[in-house]
Amino acid sequence: MTALARTQVADNAHIKLHDITMAYGDVVIQRDLTFDINHEDIFIIMGGSGCGKSTLLKLLIGLKKPSSGNIEIDDVNFWQSSLEQQGKTKQGFGVLFQSGALWSSLTLAENVALPLEEYTKLSRKQIEEVIDYKLSLVGLAGYQNFYPSEISGGMQKRAGLARAMALDPEILFFDEPSAGLDPLSSRRLDDLILELRESLKTTIVVVTHELESIFSIGNNSVFLDAETRTMIATGNPNKLRTDCPVAKVREFLNRGKK
Amino acid sequence: MSSNEYYSLAVSHDEVDALTLTLVGDWRLQSDLPAAIVIQRYLEEHSNTQEIVFNSIDITQWDTGLCTFLLNIIELGNSHNTQINLSGLPEGVRRLIGLASAVPQFKQTHNSKKQQGYIEQLGQFVIDGTKGASEALHFIGEISIAMTRLLRGKAQYKPNDLLLIIQDVGPRALPIVTLISFLVGLILAYMGAVQLQQFGAQIFIADLVSIGMVREMGALMTGIIMAGRTGAAFAAQLGTMQVNEEIDALKTFGVAPIEYLVLPRMLALILMVPLLTLYGSIVGMFAGMLIAVFAFDVGSFEYYTQTLRALDMQQVFVGMTKATVYGVIIAFAGCWRGMQCGRSASAVGEATTSAVVTSIVLIVVAASMLTIIFQVLGI
Numbered sequence: 001m002t003a004l005a006r007t008q009v010a011d012n013a014h015i016k017l018h019d020i021t022m023a024y025g026d027v028v029i030q031r032d033l034t035f036d037i038n039h040e041d042i043f044i045i046m047g048g049s050g051c052g053k054s055t056l057l058k059l060l061i062g063l064k065k066p067s068s069g070n071i072e073i074d075d076v077n078f079w080q081s082s083l084e085q086q087g088k089t090k091q092g093f094g095v096l097f098q099s100g101a102l103w104s105s106l107t108l109a110e111n112v113a114l115p116l117e118e119y120t121k122l123s124r125k126q127i128e129e130v131i132d133y134k135l136s137l138v139g140l141a142g143y144q145n146f147y148p149s150e151i152s153g154g155m156q157k158r159a160g161l162a163r164a165m166a167l168d169p170e171i172l173f174f175d176e177p178s179a180g181l182d183p184l185s186s187r188r189l190d191d192l193i194l195e196l197r198e199s200l201k202t203t204i205v206v207v208t209h210e211l212e213s214i215f216s217i218g219n220n221s222v223f224l225d226a227e228t229r230t231m232i233a234t235g236n237p238n239k240l241r242t243d244c245p246v247a248k249v250r251e252f253l254n255r256g257k258k
Numbered sequence: 259m260s261s262n263e264y265y266s267l268a269v270s271h272d273e274v275d276a277l278t279l280t281l282v283g284d285w286r287l288q289s290d291l292p293a294a295i296v297i298q299r300y301l302e303e304h305s306n307t308q309e310i311v312f313n314s315i316d317i318t319q320w321d322t323g324l325c326t327f328l329l330n331i332i333e334l335g336n337s338h339n340t341q342i343n344l345s346g347l348p349e350g351v352r353r354l355i356g357l358a359s360a361v362p363q364f365k366q367t368h369n370s371k372k373q374q375g376y377i378e379q380l381g382q383f384v385i386d387g388t389k390g391a392s393e394a395l396h397f398i399g400e401i402s403i404a405m406t407r408l409l410r411g412k413a414q415y416k417p418n419d420l421l422l423i424i425q426d427v428g429p430r431a432l433p434i435v436t437l438i439s440f441l442v443g444l445i446l447a448y449m450g451a452v453q454l455q456q457f458g459a460q461i462f463i464a465d466l467v468s469i470g471m472v473r474e475m476g477a478l479m480t481g482i483i484m485a486g487r488t489g490a491a492f493a494a495q496l497g498t499m500q501v502n503e504e505i506d507a508l509k510t511f512g513v514a515p516i517e518y519l520v521l522p523r524m525l526a527l528i529l530m531v532p533l534l535t536l537y538g539s540i541v542g543m544f545a546g547m548l549i550a551v552f553a554f555d556v557g558s559f560e561y562y563t564q565t566l567r568a569l570d571m572q573q574v575f576v577g578m579t580k581a582t583v584y585g586v587i588i589a590f591a592g593c594w595r596g597m598q599c600g601r602s603a604s605a606v607g608e609a610t611t612s613a614v615v616t617s618i619v620l621i622v623v624a625a626s627m628l629t630i631i632f633q634v635l636g637i
């Protein structure tokens with residue numbers, strides 16, 4: 001989809017969730033989730049550990065089917081569209097999993113190259129250039145020939161990021177991108193995320209606990225609650241911090257201070 | 259990304275030895291974007307070029323395609339001692355390039371496998387072989403120590419684990435052992451019967467099948483089934499634990515992985531392989547009886563008494579000894595390959611394959627050696 005077509009979407013919602021319930025078997029994790037993720041949002045999913053953030057992410061990227069409710073991506077109902085359409089929609093996604101999920105038998109370069117080889121007609125040399133560029137964006141220039149088992153946990157995370165960005169996707173999903181990173185790398189990552197939104201008009205969905213990043217990059221968010229098993233707040237995190245009617249959310253965003 | 263989107267690159271040169279690159283149109287990643295080589299040729303022809311500047315006001319769209327092109331130009335500039343002036347580029351591009359060059363390239367080369375000559379390969383093969391053999395000996399030593407600790411009641415393992423593993427390797431293997439032993443019994447009976455019938459000695463099918471199954475085939479077939487079924491499973495379980503650093507986690511708590519993981523598996527197989535062999539031999543003899551009775555007119559009671567006459571405790575002892583040895587071999591190969599596993603998904607695959615290959619090779623070698631030993635001893 002071109003940038004022109006993007007602006008033609010009437011109400012600017014990129015992903016719409018309507019009355020979503022998600023469950024593993026009979027165990028409901030979250031219910032009544034209704035919110036929009038707009039074009040060029042940096043959308044933060046927050047909530048306590050185990051409340052279902054990663055599960056929600058799996059739902060958004062089409063790995064898991066909601067037990068009820070609708071997900072619309074660019075105004076197309078994802079689970080009611082054809083398999084072919086679903087595949088096309090998924091090609092516009094880039095995903096960083098919580099555990100990195102690099103392919104362990106491939107080098108970092110091969111990890112980034114795989115989607116490029118599958119979905120583009122680029123020449124070998126161009127692919128190599130793209131790999132070098134993406135790895136240097138996450139500060140891993142020179143690690144092309146390393147296997148995932150030969151680099152540190154934080155580096156694996158960053159390599160996963162490079163892979164997620166390989167195809168310049170329309171929507172990027174990051175599950176705790178800054179976990180395991182030092183403050184400087186973490187800061188560079190925030191800059192990168194802002195830059196991707198700014199220059200490539202990417203919509204970015206981030207699961208994170210880092211308050212500092214939440215406030216510096218997030219312009220929209222949803223707060224999932226583990227006890228009531230539903231969302232208890234949505235909106236700009238900087239506003240929620242002071243103006244949210246729910247005390248729990250304010251407390252979370254102020255690090256426990258009431 | 260349609261390929262008919264328009265883009266262009268114009269090169270112009272002014273008096274002050276500055277090269278201006280004018281970028282126009284859609285510079286998103288696609289296969290036929292201009293390559294930096296064009297600029298390289300130009301720079302080589304005009305070696306007095308001092309600076310490269312950009313004019314990008316007519317760029318409509320861009321993404322990674324433009325960034326990789328520019329990174330190439332920057333590299334060219336560095337190697338030709340030419341200044342690169344990025345100020346004429348969109349701001350987003352400049353910031354992305356800034357991010358990409360924020361962390362210097364990691365220089366140390368990766369010690370990936372070099373191309374080796376034949377002699378070097380042969381040498382490597384011998385070195386790897388001796389290393390493998392000494393590692394195997396080391397592992398055997400560790401297991402022996404664990405066993406003695408077990409006998410002294412000091413080994414650290416969960417009896418519950420042992421029971422679960424026993425259930426998995428024993429009762430759950432019954433259907434396949436039944437099937438294979440039955441078929442082997444049939445084959446033995448048929449092969450012998452056709453010959454024996456020529457002498458009217460069909461009754462000796464009983465001797466052939468019972469001694470064949472109990473002494474040799476029962477243990478061998480069970481061993482091979484268990485190598486494929488259980489040895490592979492052990493290697494995959496331990497290999498995956500190795501990949502997830504679960505084994506390191508055990509070690510940090512002072513738990514010896516050999517006692518906690520390998521010992522119960524070893525015990526389970528030492529117990530269950532002989533039992534399964536005994537069971538398989540009985541099934542095989544039953545299959546032999548069916549053939550003798552229904553295809554070769556032997557009375558079923560006759561067959562039964564003939565079987566009892568042919569068998570004695572010595573035969574059973576030989577069979578059980580072999581079965582125990584095979585059990586040890588399978589547990590050893592499975593656990594050893596699993597514990598040695600590398601840290602990737604394909605390493606788990608390799609560990610599993612080599613566990614099965616190692617145990618089957620060792621089983622066949624042990625089978626022939628034991629047969630010779632028992633022959634020499636006259637058992």
Ligand SMILES: Nc1ncnc2c1ncn2[C@@H]1O[C@H](COP(=O)(O)OP(=O)(O)OP(=O)(O)O)[C@@H](O)[C@H]1O
Nearest residue numbers: 024027029047048049050051052053054055056098
């Ligand atoms: N495959 C699964 N089968 C059953 N239940 C699961 C599964 N995966 C997760 N759960 C349950 O779903 C709930 C939410 O898990 P999820 O991984 O989404 O949490 P999270 O919000 O991402 O937590 P964290 O911040 O710790 O990563 C948890 O209570 C967990 O027990």
Ligand SMILES: [Mg+2]
Nearest residue numbers: 053054055098
């Ligand atoms: Mg999670």
